[in-house]
Amino acid sequence: MPSSTVENYLKAILQLADGGGETPTVAVGQIATHLGLTPGTVTTMMKHLSKEGFIHYLPRRGVCLTPAGEKLGLQIVRRHRLIELFLVEVMQLDWAHVHEEAEVLEHVLSDRMVERIDEMLGRPAYDPHGEPIPDADGLLRRDDDLRALNDCGDERVRLVRVSRDDPPFLVWLQEHGLRPGASLEVVSRDPVGEILTLEVAGRPERVRISTSAAGTLWVKGTIPERRRGLA
Template sequence: MATIAVENYLKHVLLLSEGGDDLVSMGELAAALAVVPGTATTMVKALATEGLVSHRPRYGVRLTAEGRRVALGVLRRHRIIETFLVEVLKMDWTEVHAEAELLEHAISDTVLDRLDALLGHPATDPHGDPIPTRLGKLDSQVYATLATCGIDKPLRIVRVTEQSGEFLQFAEQHGLRPGAKARVTERNLAASLLTLKMDRDRTVTLSLSAAGHILVAPVK
């Protein structure tokens, strides 16, 4: 039985390895978990002897098949709980992340399956993040971001990959939520800024780094 700490380590290794590089560094991992690097090293070594990760000392860590299975379970719980909090309890999508962080380690499979059914087996959570299936399949579709997409093409926001309350509240305030329509009108690399037009001609300006967290798909 994985402890809460173990579940969190595995979840964060999964999330950090999503974005490309194969091995997750101790630095990244320690920062994500808000522990000191030495703690991450110690824990990773323990996880490695349990067969949940493989550790290449001095280079980084990666999930084993078993570790990935556990991590996907945690992620599934997290995202179903977030969806429940928004859809049923009508909480704000900008504030449910922290709540789900707590509950994801305490909910049983029975309760989770009931929630999933109540919600109609959703494919994504309120941020647009894909929900792993019971069988451990995770949709890995790659989207463009506002920082990388074409200019003046009609777009639909599909996902916002940032959990911080401030960022999400900023996004919500300007209508940058999953499902919203948008169009990039100008991208200024020198100033690292980007301008876009939302519904009803609302204009929004944001930094390229922020834009990188907003995933979009072309509107057919």
């Protein structure tokens, strides 16, 4: 049975590869930064994961997951996201704090418990942060029509995903009504100070957010009339 450390590495590689464009190779340095470890520690682990058949390790270039590694990584992601949703929906825990709980529980709950959670929640497609939940066969939905908020013009959009999980940031978002499903509009941008000003539907106050923080918020736009016919 793979250890929780192995599972965390595979999950990290999977997540880093996802944002990596054409080639899913991930540099050892990226993994080290992501997990807060030294490159030496990560390199040792990469040799182990390679021997176990979970990754291809290409010295100096990085690593990529084998089908077995990807399958296990997606299983852990599925567990994590289902557990987060269960903690919010059923246990009524705060949205901002379920990530840390799920980081622990994803390694200890039995498969039977996880499948029961999936069933109880009606086989949900998204976690509380708007991230897609891989299905039981390990298929992960791709939402290609999402854009980062900092790439938006002055338009009304709907927040669908938050891809940053530190509690203070999530608490701050929550205080400003910025949870998945929120409707908002970029009303002005200050490119020098790197600040966007938002109007959130149903909120009296405007919200100022840095462009880097806005880069972790993913939105869907209302489709302009002229593009509808082409879709």
